[in-house]
Amino acid sequence: MIRNYKNTLFLIAFIFSTLIIASCSHGLRESIISEVVNSMSYKLSPSQAPELKWKMKLRSLPRTFSMINNQNVLITSNRGELYIIDIVNGKRSTRIWKPFHRPIEVLFIESEEGTIYFTSVVDKGLYAYNLEEAKVRWKFNLSNLQGEMVIIGDTAFISQEKKYILAFNKNTGERIKKMRINTSIAQGIYKYKNLLWIITDDGCLLSYDVNLKPKDFFNLKLNPNPVITKVGSKLIAGDSNGRLVLVDMEQKKILFEKRLLAPIYSNPLISDSVIVVGLANGLVEALNFSNDSEIWNYQGEGLVNLPLIGIESMVIVPFTRGQILALDLTSGNKLWHYEFDQSIHLARLVPDGILIADRKNRIHYLESKR
Numbered sequence: 606m607i608r609n610y611k612n613t614l615f616l617i618a619f620i621f622s623t624l625i626i627a628s629c630s631h632g633l634r635e636s637i638i639s640e641v642v643n644s645m646s647y648k649l650s651p652s653q654a655p656e657l658k659w660k661m662k663l664r665s666l667p668r669t670f671s672m673i674n675n676q677n678v679l680i681t682s683n684r685g686e687l688y689i690i691d692i693v694n695g696k697r698s699t700r701i702w703k704p705f706h707r708p709i710e711v712l713f714i715e716s717e718e719g720t721i722y723f724t725s726v727v728d729k730g731l732y733a734y735n736l737e738e739a740k741v742r743w744k745f746n747l748s749n750l751q752g753e754m755v756i757i758g759d760t761a762f763i764s765q766e767k768k769y770i771l772a773f774n775k776n777t778g779e780r781i782k783k784m785r786i787n788t789s790i791a792q793g794i795y796k797y798k799n800l801l802w803i804i805t806d807d808g809c810l811l812s813y814d815v816n817l818k819p820k821d822f823f824n825l826k827l828n829p830n831p832v833i834t835k836v837g838s839k840l841i842a843g844d845s846n847g848r849l850v851l852v853d854m855e856q857k858k859i860l861f862e863k864r865l866l867a868p869i870y871s872n873p874l875i876s877d878s879v880i881v882v883g884l885a886n887g888l889v890e891a892l893n894f895s896n897d898s899e900i901w902n903y904q905g906e907g908l909v910n911l912p913l914i915g916i917e918s919m920v921i922v923p924f925t926r927g928q929i930l931a932l933d934l935t936s937g938n939k940l941w942h943y944e945f946d947q948s949i950h951l952a953r954l955v956p957d958g959i960l961i962a963d964r965k966n967r968i969h970y971l972e973s974k975r
Contacts, residue, residue, distance in 0.1 A: 647916050647954050648973060651931070654941035655958050655971035659695035667962040670953040671711055678953075678960065680968075681711060692955050695970060712763065713754040715775075722761070722775075724750045731763075733778060743778030747771070752793015755801060757815050762801055764790045770801070770817060784817045791827075795835050797854040804833060804842060810852055821857055825850045834872045834912070841880060843869030849882060851875070851894055861894035872912035874920060876934060881920050883909030889922055891937060901937030905930060914954050921959065923952035929959065929971075943971060 649655065665684035673679050677689050677698060689698040712731075713722040720742065721734050729748035734741050749766040756762075761775040767789040772781040789806040796802070800820060801813045808827035812820045828844035835841075838855035847865035852858070867884035874881040878895040887907055891900040907926030914921035919940060922930045927948050931940040947963035954960075958972040 647956055649916055649919060649921070649931070649954075649958070650973045651917070651919055651933070651940050653974040654931075654943050655973045658958070658970050658972040660967055660969045661690075661695050663966045663968065666964070666966050667951055667968060669711065670951060670960055670962070671714065672953075672955060673714060675956045678955065679711060679714075687711075690968075692957075692960070692970060695968075710750075712750070713756065713761075715756070722754055731778070733775070742776070745773075745778050745780070751790065755794045755796045757796065757799055757801075760815060762794050764793050764803070767806070770794065770803070770813070772815075772817060782817055784813075786811075791829065791831055792833055795833075795840065797835075797838055797840075800854070802840065802854060804831060806830065808844075810840070812854070823852060823859060825852070825859070832869060832872045832912075834875065836875045839875050841873050841875055843871075843873055843882060845869070847884070849873065849880070849892075851880065861892075861897070863892065863897065865890065870908070870910035874913045874915040876915055879934065881913055881915070881934070883913055883922055885909065887924065889913075889920070889932065889937075891920075891934070900935075903930075903932055903937050903939070911949065911952050914952065914959075916954060921952070921954070923949050923961075925949055927963070929961070945969070 663682055665682045668681045668683050671679040676692055678692055679689055681687050691698055711721060711723045724731050729746045730744050731747045732741055732744045747765060751764045751767055754761055754763045756775055759775055760772055760781065762770060762772050765771055768786050770784045773779060774781060791804045791806050794801050794803055799815055802810065804810050806829040808825045810823040810825050814820055825842060827842055827848060828846050831842040831844040833842045838853055839851060840854060841851045843849045845868040847867055847869055849863045849865060850859060851861035853860050865884060867886040869882060870885055871883040878893055879900065880892045880894050883889050885908055887905040887909060889903045889905060893900055905922060905924055907924045909922060910925055911923040918934045920932045920934055925948050927945040928942055929952065930942045933940055945963055947965050949961060950964050951962040952959060958970060961969040
């Protein structure tokens with residue numbers, strides 16, 4: 606695990622301040638950022654709304670939140686800033702560095718080896734930076750990277766330009782293989798056991814082995830740019846036509862398909878045999894995919910286009926207009942809500958509360974009350 610954390614923070618700041626860079630690459634969705642935390646430590650009260658503990662204003666819009674342990678959050682912004690804050694008091698653990706001036710993306714945080722893999726939208730670079738050794742392990746030039754990096758053994762995989770899968774050695778950066786997909790990749794690459802899975806923009810789900818040999822094919826009939834959630838062996842996708850499809854990658858079959866009445870822009874939740882999905886018209890529905898029945902629905906106000914957050918027996922729904930709402934997973938009853946004076950840009954569950962970024966570049970930490 607990452608050791609000597611204070612020194613590590615300085616080393617992160619130092620390396621990001623000394624890199625000088627210049628061109629362009631695609632971002633990744635908040636719902637698929639890797640994190641080094643124990644999700645069992647996440648707890649929210651079902652009976653009391655969380656309370657604002659602190660807030661801070663950034664120089665530009667936050668781009669991603671990534672937990673790197675149970676107390677510290679790694680933040681990137683649209684200006685290319687990268688820094689860490691202490692979730693308890695909101696203080697910056699490092700000074701803000703902005704050597705890139707345009708966005709960067711953290712693609713993978715490898716906890717055991719203390720390595721951050723990131724890409725720059727400025728110089729077409731993919732970097733592996735080792736925190737403990739305080740140095741860049743390797744770098745090679747790549748542009749238009751997309752989605753989360755997937756690692757199987759010593760081989761890393763990432764998609765490029767929405768049409769290639771690249772395989773390279775994670776320890777050296779040496780390229781092993783580059784394979785072109787006949788159509789474009791919707792978001793990025795997912796991993797289940799030793800297989801890679803992608804959803805294409807023409808609505809198909811494909812899998813490949815570590816040698817990038819095709820294995821399985823499913824026609825999900827999805828519109829381009831679906832929202833996707835992977836939990837264990839299950840992968841669920843929704844699209845702008847309201848189509849919802851659940852695939853079990855272990856059984857290699859489609860478990861559930863349904864057409865809902867409004868577009869789906871929010872990553873759905875899966876819990877046991879229950880799917881919870883938020884629709885563009887503000888409706889939140891819980892469906893039993895084992896018998897194709899509706900369990901409950903709740904009509905909220907405003908667009909739902911951020912990922913739903915599931916914890917214990919609750920569903921947290923961030924409404925873009927400026928409200929977060931907690932619903933009981935079993936009944937759909939409203940448990941509590943919290944209002945903001947601006948629209949919500951990011952919502953992130955942290956061990957003792959929720960981290961919210963609004964459209965005015967402010968970060969709010971709401972701490973749960975027991």
